[in-house]
Amino acid sequence: MxxxxxxxxxxxxxxxxxxxxxxxxxxxxxxxxxxxxxxxxxxxxxxxxxxxxxxxxxxxxxxxxxxxxxxxxxxxxxxxxxxxxxxxxxxxxxxxxxxxxxxxxxxxxxxxxxxxxxxxxxxxxxxxxxxxxxxxxxxxxxxxxxxxxxxxxxxxxxxxxxxxxxxxxxxxxxxxxxxxFSECQASIESDLIGALAADMKRLQAESNLPQVFAQMTVWDAAALIRTHRSTISHWLAAQGGDWLLNVISIRECKSYFLAEPLVSQQKLSHLLPIEWQAGTAVLERSLLRKELLRLGLARISVADAMPQIARS
Ligand SMILES: [Mn+2]
The missing domain is CATH 3.90.1640.10 (inorganic pyrophosphatase (n-terminal core))
Structure with a gap:
């Protein structure tokens, strides 16, 4: 097991x-x-x-x-x-x-x-x-x-x-x-880098999602980003030039995204109706990485289907 x-x-x-x-x-x-x-x-x-x-x-x-x-x-x-x-x-x-x-x-x-x-x-x-x-x-x-x-x-x-x-x-x-969820937030905040590293995935280069994709689920995401933004950005930028953090806020049922590279922001804007402001964007519902992967896969399969339709 x-x-x-x-x-x-x-x-x-x-x-x-x-x-x-x-x-x-x-x-x-x-x-x-x-x-x-x-x-x-x-x-x-x-x-x-x-x-x-x-x-x-x-x-x-x-x-x-x-x-x-x-x-x-x-x-x-x-x-x-x-x-x-x-x-x-x-x-x-x-x-x-x-x-x-x-x-x-x-x-x-x-x-x-x-x-x-x-x-x-x-x-x-x-x-x-x-x-x-x-x-x-x-x-x-x-x-x-x-x-x-x-x-x-x-x-x-x-x-x-x-x-x-x-x-x-x-x-x-x-x-x-x-x-x-408050306990989870407390344990994340007590070792922020450890929490980022432990919940980060590297996606394939050809993926239509950011390659470095970190995620955390907390009670109050706005407070976490307000307090720890520079530490988070600094560490993620050191992992690669295409990165995203998804902070799920249980209290508000929203997802807060943090991404400073333009390429990462664009990838996400392609899949979701969000607006970036100074490296952050808020989605009015909570969204998991595996849901985003599903959205990404759906887009790939649509793109793959297109030429076949054109040929037939
Ligand atoms: Mn699971």
Whole structure:
């Protein structure tokens, strides 16, 4: 049971732990394994739940289940590609590769959180009464985080229902969403560069999105940018000449973009109705990097289709 290489967010972390727990109940020996650093979405309280990854090093002959990742460029280095037996993910782009390789053992869906898919596995196995309070709390919080408190575009009814059931099992407080996202902001602000580095993706040069793409989810994005803008810009500019930071503001349900290179601003203006002012732009809804990737892919496929239409 493992996930991506760059960093582990709460969705990947929760899925590894909770799916390993389910498989062990089903008599399949499984370990939750990752060699990636944890990012700020695994907040102080979450770490205090005393549920963690297993201290285990994969051996020759082990099989791998991937959760919350399907792009084989970004696997945890412990993974042996040919020994992957199952993929559970909600990122776009590699659906047909895995469908061909694994058939129905590839479960890649446009859904708010991979944690919802893991919840569905527990439910389908009729074992939900056995889920530990920690795993229920982890999965519920992963759903909150990845759906942006249910405001993200990919949020589905299944995510909402999974949260309700899991939050009740885990006895989470009513104000847990606000407390959780405020905690994430505090941990980001206590190590801003670390948080940027941990949640940054490098996209292919031919991508129609900025090549250096950092993202963070906080309670109050305007305050974060006001206080830390020069530190952020300085560090991102050192990573390359085409960069963007997406700060998702849960309190206001908006996305704040920070990009100083003109080329990066233009790429984003191509995909979204935004106006840049001195390197920042605000979108009146919260938008995730994977939603932007989806928009970018849609534009590529439209562009690819054009010449064919012209020829026929
Ligand atoms: Mn996820």
């Amino acid at each position: 493992t996930s991506g290489s760059a960093y582990l967010d709460i969705d990947a972390y929760a899925c590894c732990i909770a799916y390993a727990e389910l498989l062990n109940h089903q008599g399949v020996e499984a370990r939750a394994v990752s060699s990636a650093p944890l990012n700020a979405s695994i907040s102080r309280t979450v770490l205090g739940w005393q549920s963690s990854l297993d201290d285990y090093r994969p051996r020759a002959g082990d099989e791998f289940v991937l959760v919350d990742v399907s792009d084989y460029h970004h696997f945890d280095p412990v993974v042996v590609l040919d020994q992957v037996v199952e993929v559970i993910d909600h990122h776009p782009g590699f659906e047909s590769y895995w469908a061909q390789k694994l058939g129905s053992a590839a479960d890649i869906l446009p859904i708010g959180a991979a944690a919802t898919q893991i919840f569905q596995r527990w439910e389908a196995a009729d074992l939900l009464p056995l889920i530990s309070e920690q795993s229920a709390a982890l999965l519920a919080t992963a759903i909150l985080d990845n759906t942006l408190n249910f405001t993200g575009q990919l949020t589905t009814q299944s995510d909402i229902r999974a949260y309700d059931v899991l939050a009740r099992r885990a006895k989470l407080a009513e104000d847990w969403p606000e407390r959780y």
